[in-house]
Amino acid sequence: MEQIFFYAATLVVFWFIFNIQTWGLNIQFGYAGILDFTYITFFAAGAYFAGATAMDKASGDLHYVLGLNANFAVAMVVGATAAGVLGALVGLVALNRLRSDYLAIVTVSVGAIAYDLVGNQRNIFNGFDGLLGIPYPFNDILQLDPQTYTLFYIAFAGAVMLVLWLVAHRIYNSPFGRALRAIREDLDVAEAFGKNTYAMRMIAMVVGCVYAGIAGALLIGFISAFNPGGWSPAETFLIWAAMLVGGRANNVGAIVGALLVPVIFLEGTRYLPAIQGHAELVPALRNVVVGLLLIAVLWFRPEGLLPEPRKRFYQLPLSRDPEMVANVPVS
């Protein structure tokens, strides 16, 4: 019974974290059309920086920077900031007047370099072994038993998620969100109307990365360990698949996508028995399915399960309901 409780609780927290990530990618791609092919790197930046900020000074076999023994709220801010700064640096190189191919190329390259550096340089975040033993967030004050603490963490992650939902929703419906969608549809037209497309795309990029960073911080706080295995390039595809399946530029769709792809599909197949002598076969085939899903969605239903709602704007009095106009008696 207890095991089922912890498993279900883990799934709920993971789902919340995936929701935040999918919304962040949605702000980048769904709202602004930015191709970020290494979204998971910003997630990792958030997780590592938050973890290293919350942990005590490095000692023994563990080597890492920071080690400030800070409160988890501070750690989350540090993680989110680190992800945002990294996103701004990428944007600085690639958002300026370059085609979308270049941005995608830069993100892929940044991902490869970051993975190589963090994995092979032990003194940054303990190399391929990664960080472990991050203290449970706020439990030094709360002193809860494991079961109650897990419930508390669900509430905590849920509260963070709710705030981020409101922010994402607000951005979408603001004039800024409209300008982003105009840029997504045609950058040159938006530019001709006097929009500073570079600054706006940069803001979307950074906000999306901050979402990733917060999600990363929530993950490392929950599982209290993180290493390069948790952010292999395949993880980026998962978020992309969740967003595209659910419906780009639709945050409710993103929730559905995050539930269907990373939670139900991946968890549902996690306990498939490994085939003797071919340990990597089942995970490899799962990744193939994720890739096929990505392509199949674009072919069969490019708008996703829940398409972006068509915006209705106020109509001029002249173009009133045609039926009404037709029924006006001609005198």
Add this chain to the structure above:
Amino acid sequence: MGDRGLSVFFLAVGFGLVTASILTLAAVGLTLQFGITNYVNFAYGEFLTLGAYLAWVLNWKLHLNLWLAMVGAALLVGLVGVAINYLLLRPFVRKGIALRYILIVTFGLSLILSNVILAIWGANYQSFDVGSQLPFHAGPFLFTPNQVLITLVALCAMLGVHLLLSRTRLGKAMRAMSDNHDLAMVSGIDNNRITAFTWLLSGTLAGLAGVVLALDVTSFQPLFGNDFLFVIFAAMILGGVGSPYGAMLGSLVIGLATEISAVVVNSAFKDDIAFAVLIAVLLLRPQGIMRIAGRG
């Protein structure tokens, strides 16, 4: 720099030429395809990996001579490229879908291909049956016999690409399509045929690059081509996208820069040099060093 420093420098130049040879095969293949289809192929790293594994199968399982296996594998990867274009990418292009979705398709394809390779051949490191490789001195340089052959393969392939582009109608049609797609179409150039041939050529060069890369680093696993992808991007962008001669020059610069820098800084960081070059080019001269008139 003393005598020893100088000899280390020449060794690095020698390694740089070998790296540049591998890189030029890959970068020219990628840039030709980019120039003609007008989108970049994010599954290109997997084309290299596939070339290495197919050659390994021909070499170990069918006991083919390594160099014959290399040619066979390269042509097979070329055919895979043609098939991927015909079955997957061309239908998407015909649908009139936005560029960014085509990029997502090739991105998804890279996940599929790398995991199919992983599922078939497993995660273990593999290597070719080449016997022992005793290095020998050639002037101030030091090469293994394979490294000399790698350089020769690259030189022959680049000469072939040059003759194709400058002497044949097919090559001229490719250049025309790369320069101005619409103008080439109204001149009666068969878009489908040229695109198909470009995928064949691009895949073949990628296959060759994969085999020689595997020979140079001596062992390979399912992600090894993808790990090399951003170095290829750096060479391609440095040379100017769509310009095969630029890609050759870009490869030479990146190859020499990465290996020579390894003398000065820790060699673990040599790929980071390629990345630094990529960033510098994008910031300072995004059109590349060999800018084609009329394209930006």
